[in-house]
Amino acid sequence: MTLKELAASLKLSPTTVSRALNGYPEVNAKTRKRVSDAAEQANYHPNTRAKSLATGRTHAIGHVIPLSDSHEIVNPVFADFIAGAGETYSRNGYEMVLSMVPDADEEQAYRNMIARGAVDGMIVHGPKLNDPRIALLTQLRVPFVVHGRSSGIIAPYSWLDINNKRSFRRATEFLLQLGHRRIALINGLETMDFAMRRRAGYLQALQDAGVPHDPALMRQAEMTEVFGHKAATELMRLPDPPTAFLSSSMLVAYGLRRALVDQNVALGRDVSVITHDDDLSYLPNGNDVPLFTATRSSVREAGRKAAEMLLQQIKSPDRPPETCLMETTLIVGESTGAAPR
Template sequence: MPVNLKQLAELLGLSQTTVSRALNGYPEVNAETRQRVLQAVRETGYRPNRAAQRLATGKAYSIGLVMPIAPGIDSDIHFGEFLAGLGEAAIKHDFHFVLNPSAPEDEEATFRRLAASGTVDAVFLAYMRANDPRIAMLKSLSMPFVVHGRSIGGPQDYPFLDIDNTRAFYDAAKLLLQLGHQRIALINGLEYLTFSIRRKKGLMRALEEWGLRLDEALVHHSVMTDEYGYRSMQSFLQQPDPPTAVLCSSTVLALGAVRAINQAGLTIGADISVIAHDDVLPMLKPENFSVPLTTTRSSLRAAGARIATRLIGGILDSGDYPEQELWRAELIVRASTGPAPGR
């Protein structure tokens, strides 16, 4: 049976006030005491009275997020994996989510209503676009926020966590070029999202270093599902001069691309090379493909957990975190990449 505040304080040999202040992130409680209290909370199953805490601190102990919902917007397993990481960190600190669905055109107004409601202490922003106007809007709300991704253009003085998408696809394309590939296709995310823009830029930069140009007929942008990966790869293979290699912005897209390659009777790693970005989706491991996939790897779940930890740390005034983090993706070479045919 969970203990109450009085019992928790007696167990630790501390006053109820000290325990309460440790749980609420007051700076006068030292880090060692705070860790003792948090460990005891985990061991005893103690749950604070949130209504009383809110009255005492003015905090809601909740993180807000807005999810675009509209006909034609497909559910996104990538976002679900990110939320899983966010949730893992929130559970550790007994924080809640407030999830607001919104039509895409009403997203800014939804954020404003969420901030004014008093039901959240901080928000996070995803699906970044070039010159994204939502950043200036969030800065005007005077509420802590962290961006997952980065805008292109506009102000750059905002808190974010992103992976170096340009470098990831530059490294992937460079590997293919070193293997002799010159006709490299790209199955990318939606064209207006900044991670897609940067991944295409990385491919173009590598090609330019080899004195080559990207053939726009070998670039497809879409939502990241296996069906779109399949259709894109089919289209590339039907061209008079098909690619000898393809970069996919997700293992989900790669799943469809591999299906099209297999149906065409081609051998992955010999007739055509495949590299995908691996968000570390638990149900789709690149090493379990029929031909294990070479990938650029960065965990979405880890990103979600990190953003939640940063938001909660800001709310509780605990921890010292960088304002801006740019993670480098890891290039993992497996059997799906080989020399260009004829090499």
């Protein structure tokens, strides 16, 4: 079925049907639903090439993925974010363009993708402090949304982030209320903005409680199970080991738990653990009762929301930058208890 045939069957003009399918606000909601239902029933799909020629848009969103083991973009969390974003793209007739490049070629990859007119917008992953990609994309005048934030950037830009500082401050306060004073932080790479904010929240809670922070209790690296195991093993061998841990991801927490089992230390009784849980589809936090006490926020939902924000920017290029700060929920599981006497 062609667009003209679909329009004729609905006794509407092809222009109205096209605008309804593309979500234009001047077409009322009742008509949009009527057109959408008819298109679905007739298995109608607009010709992508014709649609691009008519609208001047590619209906594609770009994601540049640097190939490196020195930053958090390689974390499996990325897959769930992409799954969430992909749901939004598919629902709105957009496709995803992934460009996998070495670190050194990342800036040129953005320039090439935009110069070719291959995408209508970009999502930026893994922001660092003073991230130069934000200035680059602003200069290139392409719609973009940053998954996370970049401290040090003054100019406004669109971003979606979780409240990392408040999340880890609340988690640290929870452990302090349980009587813990030797609290270790096993963090992600602190060149990454999210990890820097989590560290700031941890330090703020200790300071507010009058508990001096001990640099010997802090570790940072790529968030892997192996890193969690290695860091916890080292920390538990200190002359005055921690009685509690804050972990920046479930992968790290599983490595941490393995280290405690190796040393016959009981999780939740001898040592407490709070982790951040991205609510990943493939890495659940226990069954009915959570294994870990956790600060929880769905990264898949973050992907959906970031994609929605970007598509709104593409539809309305003159709208000001939009921001979204998602709060985490503290879920109490089996991994926390009162500090041992």
